[in-house]
Amino acid sequence: MASDYAAEVAPIFPWFAQRAIDLAVLAPSARVLDVAAGPGTLSFLAARAGARVTAIDFSPAMIEKLRERASADSLTVESHVGDGQALPFADASFDGAFSMFGLMFFPDRILGFRELLRVLAPGGVAVVASWAAEDGDTWRNVVWGEVREHLPNLPLGGSAPPLGKVDDCRQEMAAAGFANVEVHELVHTLPAMTTREGWAWMVRATAPIALLRQRLEPTKWAFFDACVLAKLIETFGEERQSMRRKANLSVGRKRS
Numbered sequence: 544m545a546s547d548y549a550a551e552v553a554p555i556f557p558w559f560a561q562r563a564i565d566l567a568v569l570a571p572s573a574r575v576l577d578v579a580a581g582p583g584t585l586s587f588l589a590a591r592a593g594a595r596v597t598a599i600d601f602s603p604a605m606i607e608k609l610r611e612r613a614s615a616d617s618l619t620v621e622s623h624v625g626d627g628q629a630l631p632f633a634d635a636s637f638d639g640a641f642s643m644f645g646l647m648f649f650p651d652r653i654l655g656f657r658e659l660l661r662v663l664a665p666g667g668v669a670v671v672a673s674w675a676a677e678d679g680d681t682w683r684n685v686v687w688g689e690v691r692e693h694l695p696n697l698p699l700g701g702s703a704p705p706l707g708k709v710d711d712c713r714q715e716m717a718a719a720g721f722a723n724v725e726v727h728e729l730v731h732t733l734p735a736m737t738t739r740e741g742w743a744w745m746v747r748a749t750a751p752i753a754l755l756r757q758r759l760e761p762t763k764w765a766f767f768d769a770c771v772l773a774k775l776i777e778t779f780g781e782e783r784q785s786m787r788r789k790a791n792l793s794v795g796r797k798r799s
Contacts, residue, residue: 555748558731559790560585560643563670566727566794569594573638576662578627578655579645583609583620589641590618597621597637599630600645628654635664644790647673647706648750656719663797669721673706675728675789680778682786686745686752689771697755712793721795729790735783738775 563585569575571593577586580598582605590596596619600606603624613620625631627642628651640659649655659669677683683704690697706712712726736744746752746768756764 555731555733555788556581556584556643557588559672559729559792560588560641562727562729563641563643563672563792564589564592566792567639567641567668567670569639569668574636574664576630576632576637576640576659578630578640578642578659579648580609580622581605581643581645583612583622585641585643586620586622587612587616587618590620594639595619597623597632599623599625599627601626628658630658630662632662634661635667636662638664638667640667640669641671642669643672644674646671647704652705652715653719656716656721660720660797665797666799667797669716669795669797671706671712671716671793673712673791673793674704675709675791676703676707677789682741682745682775682779685774685778686742686771689767689774690755693767693770694755706791706793709791712791716793716795720797722798724793724795727792727794729792731788731790733786733788735785737783738779738781739772741784741786742772742775 573594575589575594575596577583577589577596577598580586580600583598586596586598586609598609598620599622600609601624606622606624609620609622623631627646628649640663642655642659646652646655656671663669706715709726709728713724716724746756759767
């Protein structure tokens with residue numbers, strides 16, 4: 544799913560990535576690590592600002608896309624295929640470390656946080672982005688409600704996304720050893736889309752849904768797809784509308 548994902552996150556990821564960089568307040572030539580870098584959105588923003596950037600992702604296809612784009616844009620980004628829970632870097636190697644909507648999906652999030660802390664220099668800063676829990680009839684809540692109803696045995700669609708609540712973000716980052724933890728709630732509005740366009744975009748750009756489409760038998764996916772679309776139309780109508788995405792940006796520092 545690397546190709547679709549890299550193309551479809553373009554309308555939303557740069558906005559959050561730039562705010563993560565702004566919150567870190569790093570020197571222009573800082574050593575920056577981008578964990579679970581995906582298509583490299585944050586990596587390229589940081590590199591253009593003068594940072595010395597290293598990116599890592601567990602998907603070889605994602606890293607290949609990142610390398611192709613870095614070459615096309617004449618940007619220097621050191622890139623690796625690897626596990627964010629076992630980073631192949633020495634202690635105190637970076638001034639800033641980021642994970643944009645990646646660490647939230649790690650099987651062991653505390654280990655992921657601890658690895659970020661380990662590779663930071665004393666006084667270094669980490670910023671971890673996660674999708675926030677939302678109340679009421681939001682697109683996310685409607686979609687995951689349909690997952691729970693029609694695919695109840697899947698380990699998806701819980702009441703809140705991982706690191707979806709501010710208190711969870713703060714507690715997990717602090718438990719890993721970070722100091723001065725702050726969580727910033729941010730909302731970004733996407734360009735207006737019809738309900739059908741919005742659901743098609745979610746299928747391409749929301750990693751768990753894209754994986755679900757790959758894993759389900761075609762007839763079962765077709766049934767689920769129709770059920771979700773019908774529920775979205777029932778809830779939101781079919782007119783063009785703006786979809787909002789809410790995120791938590793958790794910021795913590797390594798003690799000097």
